[in-house]
Structure formats: structure tokens, C-alpha cells
Amino acid sequence: VFRFEARAHEDLAALDVDAVLDRGETAAEAQGGTRVAALYIVCAHGKRDACCAKKGAALYRALAQTEHDGELWQSTHQGGHRFAATMLYLPLGVHYGRLEPNDAPRIVAEHAQKKLYDLEFYRGHTSLSPFVQRAEAWLREALDERAIDALTLIDEERIDDRMRAVRMRDRDGTVHRIFMAPKTAKELRMASCVGAEPTRVAFSDVLRYEAHSPVLRGRS
Secondary structure: EEOOOOOOOOHOOOOHHHHHHHHHHHHHHHHEEEOOOOEEHHHEOOOHHHHHHHHHHHHHHHHHHOOOEEEEEEOOOHHHHOOOOOOEEEEOEEEEOOOHHHHHHHHHHHHHOEEOHHHHEEEEEEEOOOOHHHHHHHHHHHHHOOOOOOOEEEEEOOOOOOOOOEEEEEEEEEEEEEEEEEOOOOOOOOOOOOOOOOOOOOOEEEEEEEEEEOOOOOOO
16 A cells, blocks of 8 residues: 655646556655555445444544554445445455444454454455455355465356356465355345345355365475
8 A cells, every 4th residue: 555645636647556556666656655554444434324424433433442553544435335334454455344343453453463353244355356255255264264365366267157166276275166156135135224225135155165185296
């Protein structure tokens, strides 16, 4: 994460974002940018959803009392407001939902250990597609794996109109393949605290799971 200060909107338009994404700190510093260790971004967008204002603000205040490893911000809509309070942790792109103020100290403590907080509140990694996020979250639950860097996406494959397969590699080299089918829930759920119609949410069924360990070869 890099911070840039601008006196006018035109200065923002002149920022070479592609160069920063390509060359990182070197390009950022050349344009006056400074590195920020991490950002805790809590959704507190009351105009979008009253729950985000109420629950998000409470979580923000609780996090402000902790010694976290970066900066703490409030933000506008992050998506998934029925999961309020929601929080995004950058630069790792970790998203949480249904957080309460008493979760704040434990979130910070787990991040200090390079681990995700309780998987019950984990909503996925923002660098992954929604479908892959579901597969990754399922695999973490199955393996009871909370190390942030534990899993790497290999690929996503469409098997047929109904089924897709996601392959991920863990730190030991084992390749995990999860076969899933997207579905829509029959039950209606409220998508917002106020003024929203109930909707049917999307989810995925796990149809099959495979794990292939790397072949170990001894020296002759």
C-alpha cells in the first residue's frame, strides 16, 4: 500500500498507477509516494445500509483501541452489507463479515501471526473471483488452515454447464482440486437492514474433492 498526496484532482489524474503496479516502491517514491504497512478499512456507509453505520462504527471504535499493524479507515460500500460489520485488510485483500467490537483485539493478534481471524467470519480474498473464493474458503475449513499465505491458486476450469473445478496448491506442494456447482438458495434472505426486498443468495455445492501429494524422490 502506498500513500500519495494531491492538492488537486488533476494531480491524481497525472499519477502513473500502472508504473506503481509494475515496479512497486521505486515507481511510487519517484512520484512522491510513501509506503503504508497495512490498512484496516471498515465499512460505515449509513446511506447504503443502516447496519453498516451502526455495526461498522462500533467495530471501528474498537479497532481504534488496539495496537494494529497499519492505519484504520472508515469507507463507503464494500459489498455484502448483509454481513455487517464488514472489514477489508490491505494489502493482502482479506475480507471479513459479521464482525463485532469484541473481535477487534483477536483480529489484530492473528494478523500479527500472519494468520486469518476465525474462518467463520472470513469472506474471501479479493484477488480471487467469487467462485474461487468459495472454493478457497471451503478448503480452508476442510484443512483448518488459517495461515494467510497457505494456498495458491493454480487454475479454474469449467467442466460443463453445471460443474467447475478449482485447483490450489498448499505450502507442502499438495495440489487440491475442488469440484463445485453454483446454486441459488430457495430461502429468501434480507439483503439490507432497511428498505430492501428479500433475495435469494448464490452459493456453491462441493460435488467432489481430490488431493494429490507431490512425489518424493530419494537420492541414489
